Amino acid sequence: MRLLDALLTPDPVRRARLLQSLLAMSTMCAGIAAMHYFVWIGVASATGVGVWTVVAFAGMAMLYAAIRSGWTERLADPSLSIVQMNFAIACSAAAYALLGPGRGGVFPVVMVILMYGMFKSTMRQMAGVCVFGVGLLGATMGAMAMLDPARYPPAIELGHFLMVATMMPAASILAARLSRLRLIAREQKEELSAALERIRQLATRDELTGLINRRHMVELIEQEHQRCVRSGHTFCVAMLQIDDFAAEARALGEGGEIRLLRGMAQEAAHRVRVADVLAYWGDARFMLLMSDTRASLARAGLDRLREAVAGARVLSEAPLLRFSLSAGLAEHHAGETVEQTVARAEQALHDALRQGESRVVVA
Numbered sequence: 001m002r003l004l005d006a007l008l009t010p011d012p013v014r015r016a017r018l019l020q021s022l023l024a025m026s027t028m029c030a031g032i033a034a035m036h037y038f039v040w041i042g043v044a045s046a047t048g049v050g051v052w053t054v055v056a057f058a059g060m061a062m063l064y065a066a067i068r069s070g071w072t073e074r075l076a077d078p079s080l081s082i083v084q085m086n087f088a089i090a091c092s093a094a095a096y097a098l099l100g101p102g103r104g105g106v107f108p109v110v111m112v113i114l115m116y117g118m119f120k121s122t123m124r125q126m127a128g129v130c131v132f133g134v135g136l137l138g139a140t141m142g143a144m145a146m147l148d149p150a151r152y153p154p155a156i157e158l159g160h161f162l163m164v165a166t167m168m169p170a171a172s173i174l175a176a177r178l179s180r181l182r183l184i185a186r187e188q189k190e191e192l193s194a195a196l197e198r199i200r201q202l203a204t205r206d207e208l209t210g211l212i213n214r215r216h217m218v219e220l221i222e223q224e225h226q227r228c229v230r231s232g233h234t235f236c237v238a239m240l241q242i243d244d245f246a247a248e249a250r251a252l253g254e255g256g257e258i259r260l261l262r263g264m265a266q267e268a269a270h271r272v273r274v275a276d277v278l279a280y281w282g283d284a285r286f287m288l289l290m291s292d293t294r295a296s297l298a299r300a301g302l303d304r305l306r307e308a309v310a311g312a313r314v315l316s317e318a319p320l321l322r323f324s325l326s327a328g329l330a331e332h333h334a335g336e337t338v339e340q341t342v343a344r345a346e347q348a349l350h351d352a353l354r355q356g357e358s359r360v361v362v363a
Contacts (some may be wrong), residue, residue, distance in 0.1 A: 002142070014073075021063060023116075031092075035052065054131070055091070067079065085113055086115045087115055089110060089132065092106050097143075100151045103160075107164070119175055120331075121175065121179045124175070129172060134168050203215075208280065209280045211269065212278070216279070217289065218338070221289055221341075222338050225338050235288075235290060235293060236294070237329075239327065240329075243324045244327060245284045264325075273290070273301065277289040309323070327361075328363060
């Protein structure tokens, strides 16, 4: 694992780029091996292929190092796909000039190079690579036909050029099309993930307040109940309501109920413990689940929450608005169902509201 991190980095995005670069380097290594085979059978010059090998491998290594260091992340193409493709085509053109009778082996390599464009290349980028490749290979063929017509007959080189000028654009279009299809598939996957997340949010969140909704809260309380059965610990639930909610909402005018509930939800959500869960229960009431907590500690936490909310400016458009909370608290008892615990919290809230404002009653 440490070796992989050293070679590819722990960063998943950069690692994907480096894997693509290593794949290109492996292709180059295969080409180097093929070049030395032609030297072995006496087709190519050992000196020329030796220089070509050093340049080709050093160039790919430099490109890999640039990606590995993170320097390329400032560029529009951090993976250097186009640069790597153009460099590989330039190496192929040089190999064509070195191989003589074995130069036909360059053509399938060029087609493979163009296939790297399917990873992340636009039609315009591939058109540029195609123009560069056809131009450079054509110039190489023309130059060799003039310099060494015995090994590079002009008529044969013209046929080779026509083949390159026909096949490279077709391969480039195909690679760009595949790249586009990959992009569309990735965008569709992201849209599907976003839609699924939206569905999950709608299933678990209350759209009005942004808090967990009642149905999901019931599931969480049931999970907490099962956990406590196994561990022997306990938990508390508290039912919260704004005192004189109807009057406070009327004071805010049109839409006052919604604004008041949202303001309360935002304020209270910032005041509860990280381990606690706040949900909108419905009918202007909120439910607070306090895991692994006894009633005495839960009561102290509710008092702090009540005092904090009472002293906070909940709505920016109504800076003078202050409201109070009342709460009913119930600690879960062994052998009791979740419904019974919640019912005791609701009854305790009714008792608190009858006693006056800003009260906490423990069931």
